[in-house]
Amino acid sequence: MIYVDNAATTKIDSDVLAGMMPYLRENYGNASSIYSFGQKAHKAIEVARNQFAEALNVQSNEIIFASCGSEGNTWAIQGVAQLMQSKGQHIITSAIEHHSVLNACRTLQAQGYNVTYLPVDCYGMVAPKDVEKAIRPETILISIMYANNEIGTIQPLKDIADIVHNHGILVHTDAVQAVGHIPVDIKDLNVDLLTASAHKFHGPKGVGIIYTKNGIVLPPLISGGHQEGGRRGGTENTAGIVGAGLAIQKSMHELPNMADNLRVLSAHLISRIREELPIIKLNGHHVQRLPGIVSLSLPNMDGEALLLQLDLKDICVSTGSACNSGQLDPSHVLLATGIPIELANGTIRISFGKYNTLDEINPIVDAICTAYKKSNRC
Ligand code: PLP
16 A cells, blocks of 8 residues: 555554553553552653653643644634633634634634634735734734645744734644644744644544643633643543654654655655646645645546545545535635636645655556546547
């Protein structure tokens, strides 16, 4: 199998898995129990919290563990809305956010909040001046993703945060695709809230990581026990959190080399496919982009059919479409960049990870070309 859908999820790193196992089998105590068996689990969670604090350049008490990136985004947006409702009810986000952000905003709209969805340019970039223009006296939050999951474009987040902070407004970023893939220094980025997800950087599924700057106390999304300092109820997923901590630590160590390797793989794929199919369009920004995501649009091609042809050859990729009530809708991200619906429907996303190798490129290119030629009878 050639797995090139690492933006969807990644294979767990074997060191990470090995580090988790004792917390599933031997040290399975409840981290909230006060006897020492439970405290072993508690200590392991605090180690993971420190690993994230160090990797992201924040204080460890600013890191909260949850179940996934979607929960983190929902909590950050709805939590700020609830916390700041007496100040105002206006939120600014972008048209290309992940559905967990868009749906959290839509839920708030149904409750009477106003949301501005900023447009992007043809590279999927939000203009900082558009953010400033959209600010109103009642604006309470700006939520702009750090890097896009479909086209890989990296936003000018620091510029946006600097502008927004001049107006005394909070900034949240969905950094699910960025953390573990590009350096993320939260102090330098100047954001107030950030979301990450362990399964995107070779950690386990089921662990979301949320940074909230000291002083911002969001009402819990899940109220229950006093876990996570009363900020997120639910028995801690000790093994998952331990794995997440190990995964971020390892990613930080591997990041410079890994990013270089991913860039080489992406560049090789793009040049090989352009040789064979010059009509292909590369989506996203050409420089400000994640090293491993390549979004390609093929005219006169159905992305879903292409995906299935690749699947027959054991190659895993994504399309630029989202399944909605059994129907395929063209991606809101691609449409926001201004590409026509037909081209959006003919899009696939290839996303490399640290286990991919250069010798996988030719079979991918060959499979795409064969499927394209078959479909276009050339
Ligand atoms: N945000 C982005 C940009 C994503 O790509 C994803 C997952 O694909 C999420 C949020 C949701 O993360 P999770 O799968 O951990 O809920």
